Amino acid sequence: MGTGVPTTLTTETPDPGRTANPATTSPHAPESGPEEISAGVSIGARVVRGPGAGRYGAGRRDKEPQMKQYMLSVHHDPEAEAAAPPMSPEDVRAMYENVNAFNEEAQAADAMVFGCGLFPPDTATTVRTEGGELLLTDGPFAETKEYLGGFWIIKCADLDAALEWARKAADALSGGPIEVRPLQEDAEE
Incomplete structure (x- = not known):
């Protein structure tokens, strides 16, 4: 959480000749020059959407269809794995x-x-704050029998394509299960 102290942040759009980092730039950012943001934050921020750009890409300058991103998560059930015959090294x-x-x-x-x-x-290690104090707990956030064993972030045209990638991932893992969830924002190209 921020300190509540208003801070003015200035962001610069990269030079057109310089290679931009897709993790820190957006097609919604201004075409050139700085953009100032006043906010009650305690850490730096970058503009990820320009004025009029909605949560799901409204106001985009380009008209090409954007790829969506999905998380394919691999779940493990230790009880089921313990009950199954052990896998051979092969x-x-x-x-x-x-x-x-x-x-x-x-x-x-x-x-x-x-x-x-x-x-x-x-x-x-689970990290929480309470009254501004840092609280660390050894172990997972949730006590459940199943747990997340790994994941992929993929980009593809739609949910059907993501489900096909998940089928291939489940096949690779001798049956899965693979959970498919869309990311909240459209993928940046």
């Missing part, structure tokens, strides 16, 4: 090879934005 190796092939296919199709596996939940 099966584990084949699964890793299948996941690598999935990753390569998604990269070649320009659908891959990011993907990674996660360490088990017992390695997590």
Whole structure:
């Protein structure tokens, strides 16, 4: 949370000849020059939408259809995994090879934005603040039997295409499950 102290932030649009970082620029940003924002914040911010640009891309200057981003999340159920017969080293190796092939296919199709596996939940640290005081708790935020084991962020035309990528990911992982969720913002090209 911010301190509540009004701060004026100035952002600059990158030079046209310079390569922009897609994580910090937007087609909604002003074409040139600084834009000032007054806000009660305690950290820096960048303009992500210009005036009149709605949450889902209204006011975009370009008319090309934008790719949407989806998270494909891999869920683990330790009880079900413990009850299943153990995987042989050959099966584990084949699964890793299948996941690598999935990753390569998604990269070649320009659908891959990011993907990674996660360490088990017992390695997590949960961060909270209460009355401005930092509270750290060893372990996951939620005590559940299932947990997030990894994820991919992909970009594709629509939910049907995302579901097809999820089917391929589930196949690579010997059946899944893979949860598909859209990201709240349209993907930036």
